[in-house]
Amino acid sequence: MTKLEDVAEEAGVSASTVSRALSRPDMVSEATRTRVLDAAERLGYRHNQAARALVTGRTGLLAFSVPSLANPYYAPVIAGAQAAAEEAGCELIVVVTDGSAEREQALYARLSERVDGFAAAAPVSAGTQLSQVARKRPLVTLNRRVRGVSSVVVDTPAGMGALGGHLAGLGHRRIAYLGGPDGSWLDPRRLSALREAVPDCEVAALGPYPPEFEAGVRAADAVLDTGCTAVIAYSSTLLIGLLHRLTLLGKSAPHDLSLACADDLSASGLAMPEVTALHVPAAEAGRRAVQRLLETVTSGPTAATHQLLPVELLTRASTGRPAA
Amino acid sequence: MTKLEDVAEEAGVSASTVSRALSRPDMVSEATRTRVLDAAERLGYRHNQAARALVTGRTGLLAFSVPSLANPYYAPVIAGAQAAAEEAGCELIVVVTDGSAEREQALYARLSERVDGFAAAAPVSAGTQLSQVARKRPLVTLNRRVRGVSSVVVDTPAGMGALGGHLAGLGHRRIAYLGGPDGSWLDPRRLSALREAVPDCEVAALGPYPPEFEAGVRAADAVLDTGCTAVIAYSSTLLIGLLHRLTLLGKSAPHDLSLACADDLSASGLAMPEVTALHVPAAEAGRRAVQRLLETVTSGPTAATHQLLPVELLTRASTGRPAA
DNA sequence: TTGAAAGCGGTACCAG
């Protein structure tokens, strides 16, 4: 591999100068800079991250943990995170936690000396544990807010409020909410927001359900049993399963039941069955989390920031007035 | 951070001895080994990967590329890969390529000096490009076979043959195959295998389709237009979309149409609608790919190996005799 | 079997 010294020789300067020209361009004269950059280009020079990490203490690696990859929700989140990391010349180590606090803690322990920081999507560890981690390493949580830890949260609770308002406005008085998964920080907040938004309605909270097609299938009968005229599923895969089963039972939306989803459907490539849903800026959330993480990494510990990303209510054909 | 020297002091030996005790236990005496291990334990010593990488040239990082994370197929694949990497003390850098050859090449260029090797799931780059990469860095392909490059391939073509035999045995003579995605190496091989297995049948190849619910919805009419009595979808999400649309049209399986999936349904949490499908050892495939990669990394370049993993035909209620 | 010493490829301080 071509190293600094090779470039130095090619450019007729010292290794230190090459290092500066590459990392702090403003510390060398215009002339040498171009000469060095030229030489580096000619030789196809690339930084040796290990060597750099050894002296700077920064590895250029970020850990990004997600509860699961089976939920398509995280596909755009990771895409956004990856894009942000790449722009900063960093790489993402994606780790799946299966929604287990132990696995989360294990990964913090295992990786804390290998990465510059952690982004944790929907972590289930105790708040105190997360604060602890944040004291040792830069940490940003996604869809979870902990005192003293920077976070990016998609405001689905507000979206649930809007969704509730929409349904109540159509005349619904009994609404079912298919919640889940266990340990979710957002889930109870969505439910509360919904209840507050529709004080005149009865809200039947069902669940928890995993974000899977089959869970939606299973949930259908429970939903019908509640006698609700509208149902909100917290995830798109859940909704699709529900939809499937209801169709099989000869129920159609919005005629027999209004159907809505508290999650984005576009990740599932779902526009065809026109389902009322919340548009969630998932890629943006992933991007923001990593950007914020990089700020902390670069500028050292600062006061925690909490970003709340708005969601948009997309009213479509699956919701309507309840049957008399 | 506690370093080698700290442990050395604690154990009353030199740093070199600690290094040996930790990395080549058989090179030190029983007594010192335990003493060193004790000391290391006491101090909570952890290797500094950067320092180690600088001298050994091995980073303990593996790149794992996948076309997409929206397809739940890759969730177990990555889980298996991650487990194998973790057992070897390595970390996985997961990169999404969106099925683009340029992005694949870009990632090889970007990462080739940062990782010990590459595992590429369903890469679309030209075979010559992949061979080229393999010459510079250990490379294992998954669901793609290239001369001279180690590979792990799930034998879905054989599975398609079995599926075809099953359908033909039931009396089907016109079978539709919903294929995709573009650039897939396996896809044409599955189609050929199907055709060979059912020489008496007419096989209508539809597609390519992306592995999305909505694509399945859209495909339904095309399927009905073919007048086929059975349909095989290449991915589970596609199948679910198809199933939804067919149900909506009042068609039921297997009465109106036999339905099968060339992909595993369990990743989608799908057992309820009893769909005939291939069971694909996805986690095992991911695990094997990484294990083989690690072998190459450890033992240096050896002859390429090609592993073919069998799939299992799960015959369920969605397939039956065609309606007279 | 063990210790001393020489780097691995960079960065950053210190003179000049």
Added chain:
DNA sequence: CTGGTACCGCTTTCAA
């Protein structure tokens, strides 16, 4: 603004 030099933490000769 530039070059010389001392490390960063670990592995690996080379001697003892």
